[in-house]
Amino acid sequence: MTISHRTRPRLRPRTVAQLVLLPTILLTVIGYHGSILWTIVLSFTPSRMLPVYRWTGFDMYERLLNTERWQVAYQNLFIFGGLYIGFCLLFGLVLAILLDQGVKGRSILQTIFLYPIALSFVVTGLAWKWLLNPTTGLQDFVRSLGWENFTLDLLSSPDRAIYTLVIAGVWHSAGLTMVILFAGLQSIDHEIWRASRVDGIPRWRMYLHVVIPMLWPVVVTCLVLLSMNVVRSYELIVVLTGGGPGFSTDVPAKFIIDHYFARQSVCLASAAETLRLLTVAAILAISALSRRGGEAAT
Amino acid sequence: MSTTRNSGVIIGRIGLYAFLITAAAFFMIPLVIVFLTSLKDGVEARTGSIFDLPQSPDLDSYVIAWTSACIGRDCNGISGRFWNSITLTVLASGLSLLFASLNGFALAMWNLRRANLILAMLLIGAFVPYQVMIYPLVRMFAIGGFHQTLAAIVTVHVLFGLPILTLIFRNFYVGLPPELIKAARVDGAGFFQTWRLIILPLSLNIFIVAGILSVTGVWNDYLLGLIFAGANWQPMTVSVASLAATNATGVPDHAVNMSATLLTALPPLLLYLFSGKYFVRGVTAGAVKG
Amino acid sequence: MTRVRIENLVRSYGTVQVLKDVSLDITPGEFLVLLGPSGCGKSTLLSAIAGLDEVQSGRIHFDDRDVTALEPNEREIGMVFQSYALYPTMTARANMAFALRVSGATKAQMEERVTWAANLLQITHLLDRKPGQLSGGQRQRVAIGRALVRQARLFLFDEPLSNLDAKLRNEMRAEIKSLHERLGATFIFVTHDQIEAMTLATRVAVMSGGIIQQIGTPEDIYRRPATRFVADFVGSPAMSFLDATLADQTLDIGPARIDLSAYAFAKPPAPGPVTFGIRPERVSVHPEVTLGTHPARLTAREPMGADTLLWLDLHGQRLSARVPPEIGPALQDTVHIGFDPAGISLFDPKSGLRL
Ligand SMILES: Nc1ncnc2c1ncn2[C@@H]1O[C@H](COP(=O)(O)OP(=O)(O)O)[C@@H](O)[C@H]1O
Numbered sequence: 016m017t018i019s020h021r022t023r024p025r026l027r028p029r030t031v032a033q034l035v036l037l038p039t040i041l042l043t044v045i046g047y048h049g050s051i052l053w054t055i056v057l058s059f060t061p062s063r064m065l066p067v068y069r070w071t072g073f074d075m076y077e078r079l080l081n082t083e084r085w086q087v088a089y090q091n092l093f094i095f096g097g098l099y100i101g102f103c104l105l106f107g108l109v110l111a112i113l114l115d116q117g118v119k120g121r122s123i124l125q126t127i128f129l130y131p132i133a134l135s136f137v138v139t140g141l142a143w144k145w146l147l148n149p150t151t152g153l154q155d156f157v158r159s160l161g162w163e164n165f166t167l168d169l170l171s172s173p174d175r176a177i178y179t180l181v182i183a184g185v186w187h188s189a190g191l192t193m194v195i196l197f198a199g200l201q202s203i204d205h206e207i208w209r210a211s212r213v214d215g216i217p218r219w220r221m222y223l224h225v226v227i228p229m230l231w232p233v234v235v236t237c238l239v240l241l242s243m244n245v246v247r248s249y250e251l252i253v254v255l256t257g258g259g260p261g262f263s264t265d266v267p268a269k270f271i272i273d274h275y276f277a278r279q280s281v282c283l284a285s286a287a288e289t290l291r292l293l294t295v296a297a298i299l300a301i302s303a304l305s306r307r308g309g310e311a312a313t
Numbered sequence: 314m315s316t317t318r319n320s321g322v323i324i325g326r327i328g329l330y331a332f333l334i335t336a337a338a339f340f341m342i343p344l345v346i347v348f349l350t351s352l353k354d355g356v357e358a359r360t361g362s363i364f365d366l367p368q369s370p371d372l373d374s375y376v377i378a379w380t381s382a383c384i385g386r387d388c389n390g391i392s393g394r395f396w397n398s399i400t401l402t403v404l405a406s407g408l409s410l411l412f413a414s415l416n417g418f419a420l421a422m423w424n425l426r427r428a429n430l431i432l433a434m435l436l437i438g439a440f441v442p443y444q445v446m447i448y449p450l451v452r453m454f455a456i457g458g459f460h461q462t463l464a465a466i467v468t469v470h471v472l473f474g475l476p477i478l479t480l481i482f483r484n485f486y487v488g489l490p491p492e493l494i495k496a497a498r499v500d501g502a503g504f505f506q507t508w509r510l511i512i513l514p515l516s517l518n519i520f521i522v523a524g525i526l527s528v529t530g531v532w533n534d535y536l537l538g539l540i541f542a543g544a545n546w547q548p549m550t551v552s553v554a555s556l557a558a559t560n561a562t563g564v565p566d567h568a569v570n571m572s573a574t575l576l577t578a579l580p581p582l583l584l585y586l587f588s589g590k591y592f593v594r595g596v597t598a599g600a601v602k603g
Numbered sequence: 604m605t606r607v608r609i610e611n612l613v614r615s616y617g618t619v620q621v622l623k624d625v626s627l628d629i630t631p632g633e634f635l636v637l638l639g640p641s642g643c644g645k646s647t648l649l650s651a652i653a654g655l656d657e658v659q660s661g662r663i664h665f666d667d668r669d670v671t672a673l674e675p676n677e678r679e680i681g682m683v684f685q686s687y688a689l690y691p692t693m694t695a696r697a698n699m700a701f702a703l704r705v706s707g708a709t710k711a712q713m714e715e716r717v718t719w720a721a722n723l724l725q726i727t728h729l730l731d732r733k734p735g736q737l738s739g740g741q742r743q744r745v746a747i748g749r750a751l752v753r754q755a756r757l758f759l760f761d762e763p764l765s766n767l768d769a770k771l772r773n774e775m776r777a778e779i780k781s782l783h784e785r786l787g788a789t790f791i792f793v794t795h796d797q798i799e800a801m802t803l804a805t806r807v808a809v810m811s812g813g814i815i816q817q818i819g820t821p822e823d824i825y826r827r828p829a830t831r832f833v834a835d836f837v838g839s840p841a842m843s844f845l846d847a848t849l850a851d852q853t854l855d856i857g858p859a860r861i862d863l864s865a866y867a868f869a870k871p872p873a874p875g876p877v878t879f880g881i882r883p884e885r886v887s888v889h890p891e892v893t894l895g896t897h898p899a900r901l902t903a904r905e906p907m908g909a910d911t912l913l914w915l916d917l918h919g920q921r922l923s924a925r926v927p928p929e930i931g932p933a934l935q936d937t938v939h940i941g942f943d944p945a946g947i948s949l950f951d952p953k954s955g956l957r958l
């Protein structure tokens with residue numbers, strides 16, 4: 016008895032592997048790379064609702080940079096982004112270090128800190144909007160406790176509405192930062208703690224001078240992750256502030272989507288999108304460099 | 314000496330727990346007030362403080378939200394949207410995971426010549442803000458004549474999820490011994506046989522991890538649903554956002570809104586509570602190395 | 604039984620040539636061992652024979668069939684890997700039956716073949732366990748069983764014993780040898796362990812740097828190494844090499860003159876510098892001057908149990924001698940050594956080829 020081979024000619028498995036990848040390659044080339052290229056092309060045309068292919072040079076960029084709404088939106092990217100990333104990292108790091116002190120109920124606490132990441136930004140926005148609602152929300156609650164003049168009307172103030180975005184954003188993402196940093200802490204060699212006890216170095220000094228520098232690559236990972244959240248952020252703004260009051264809390268993503276659809280100014284949206292992509296590229300380049308820098312330092 | 318040190322330690326511990334409990338309160342409060350509000354009735358929610366306990370807690374608001382709340386002019390509640398979201402999630406996540414696993418397998422274990430180039434291409438997809446593809450895709454779908462159909466929204470979700478999911482599977486498969494594939498080739502198994510009979514049974518954990526990432530991603534999406542799903546396949550997130558914005562009577566019923574919000578949040582929340590460490594791995598998998 | 608003919612095989616990764624024009628003719632039923640240090644291209648060559656790896660140029664024939672372009676499963680081979688590569692989620696039985704299953708064999712056929720192989724390897728009682736529940740040696744047997752089930756006429760082994768401890772390794776070595784005798788199939792066995800090569804092979808092919816340095820019986824390889832590399836790699840303790848000068852029928856190592864009239868030159872010798880190689884057991888050590896010996900200084904003694912290895916200094920060059928253990932302690936610092944003419948190898952110092 017010998018094993019009979021199928022006579023039907025079969026594709027070689029490696030050929031099949033290549034064929035399997037083909038749809039994905041096509042999809043990404045069309046969906047991502049094609050979209051990026053097309054967007055860049057459109058930013059040099061006067062397209063309104065539908066694409067028009069007439070070269071207008073950098074006119075759209077000039078118009079965009081002179082648009083006040085874009086200036087605010089782009090600025091907000093850095094105000095919101097800086098505060099959101101800063102507080103997520105700070106809060107996440109503090110929580111991670113505290114949880115690393117052998118506390119009781121660690122897994123329950125961790126569950127509580129992390130659950131918002133399971134929720135959408137829509138739900139996050141709705142919950143915080145309700146909480147910050149001036150008539151029945153926190154303001155009303157604090158006033159009912161006796162502080163009659165307490166005002167927490169963040170949402171209707173053009174200067175301060177952006178902080179509601181920061182609070183809700185940090186609430187949503189600090190837990191994730193904590194979990195990633197906590198995993199980083201746990202992966203640090205436990206011998207260094209023994210060594211520090213032998214040398215009589217206080218714990219807080221160990222964290223400051225030894226542990227946190229060792230966490231640098233993990234911090235960069237968090238930075239990249241949070242930056243991507245910032246650059247993409249759309250839903251939270253739409254639900255919580257609607258970009259308002261006025262367009263004081265506008266962000267590039269909302270500016271872009273509004274101009275593509277509601278305002279039918281494809282050219283301006285494309286120019287804005289191109290600038291946003293350049294921003295992403297810059298963030299990635301900086302993070303790659305700083306990661307390398309961190310590696311070189313250790 | 315030992316007493317002073319002990320009391321210092323005790324004060325430190327108290328401070329530690331005080332901080333942790335405050336933090337826990339910060340994280341819990343929004344969910345708690347949404348829950349409390351959802352148990353009230355409309356009048357009570359509008360007039361009382363959000364921190365008041367409901368006077369006669371009941372699930373009436375949930376029933377209204379589910380069956381008769383108005384979204385725009387459609388007053389059939391969000392139940393239809395719930396099933397839309399379920400269908401979308403099952404189809405989009407199922408297809409994404411299937412393709413991502415096959416892709417990851419092909420990229421990791423077959424020494425393909427351009428594997429690294431393809432990987433780099435996918436990596437761009439994982440980092441580019443996904444909104445960039447919205448307008449071009451709208452145009453393409455409009456030209457193809459299937460804009461705002463089930464096929465359109467599922468395609469978009471698959472396209473959006475594929476890069477990161479493929480990377481997750483690929484990174485897992487790279488860790489498997491390559492000799493497994495060699496043995497299977499000597500035994501005469503083809504690409505799909507090897508994947509189905511040898512690789513798939515080894516991939517359960519990574520399917521859970523990637524599945525969590527995919528399911529929460531699709532379920533929680535708002536913008537893609539808003540633009541690509543059309544009225545027939547509108548997902549729950551979109552309807553709950555517009556439920557809060559529009560209100561048929563003019564007087565917002567916060568109890569119903571919060572019930573709907575909670576119902577929207579419930580599936581990923583349950584997934585989170587029951588999948589434990591897989592969830593953490595899932596949401597951080599996107600972060601690892603990137 | 605398959606005759607394997609390999610012609611001018613070339614395989615490179617990028618700019619690095621891993622196989623450089625390898626040719627090999629393996630007779631049916633042979634037990635050929637590919638021996639060489641790690642990284643020399645043995646696995647690459649075996650993969651090429653199996654069809655797991657593409658080659659840039661060259662042909663591979665099984666009997667009269669050109670198999671160069673065939674898939675591994677079309678070559679009717681069985682293969683055992685270093686890591687065993689058992690499918691972790693399948694039982695031993697399913698592992699062994701897998702090839703039959705994907706080729707569409709019936710249940711009865713599978714059962715028959717698996718039972719036969721399991722009996723041969725004495726693993727019948729392990730068939731329902733998964734690889735994780737087996738010890739290293741048992742996994743090894745299942746892996747061999749999986750190769751046997753396909754009824755191949757050519758079996759390939761890639762360092763199959765290197766993950767076993769010393770005792771099991773000896774056991775499995777004997778088992779594989781008896782398997783070869785019972786099956787009568789052609790075996791190609793890759794190893795970096797010369798003991799395995801010497802004990803198992805009908806012929807050994809010594810590889811280095813992507814080139815087959817020598818192919819011959821174990822005795823050939825040991826007695827008449829074709830290159831200095833082979834001489835150095837095979838044999839433990841290793842052969843000693845000394846710089847020498849060749850005159851007509853004699854050889855000078857410093858002032859010591861050695862008679863070469865018994866040496867079989869590969870081609871007529873040209874006077875000049877050569878490398879003189881001698882295995883430790885071919886060096887005799889005497890306390891007193893005797894005919895044809897040369898004075899040398901004893902620098903160290905290494906008792907190895909059955910023998911003692913002596914390290915000697917002959918006019919400034921080091922060499923070793925392997926002597927019975929009782930000789931060692933009696934020796935003074937100055938000894939007199941003689942070379943067994945049949946144990947001498949001479950190499951061209953530039954090309955490393957045997958003279
Ligand atoms: N996929 C690969 N890419 C690049 N180089 C490889 C690859 N596989 C093997 N090599 C190189 O080929 C050489 C021979 O490898 P191999 O045949 O595995 O050696 P061995 O004799 O130890 O089995 C090694 O130097 C190795 O570095």
Ligand SMILES: [Mg+2]
Binds near residue numbers: 642646647
């Ligand atoms: Mg090898």
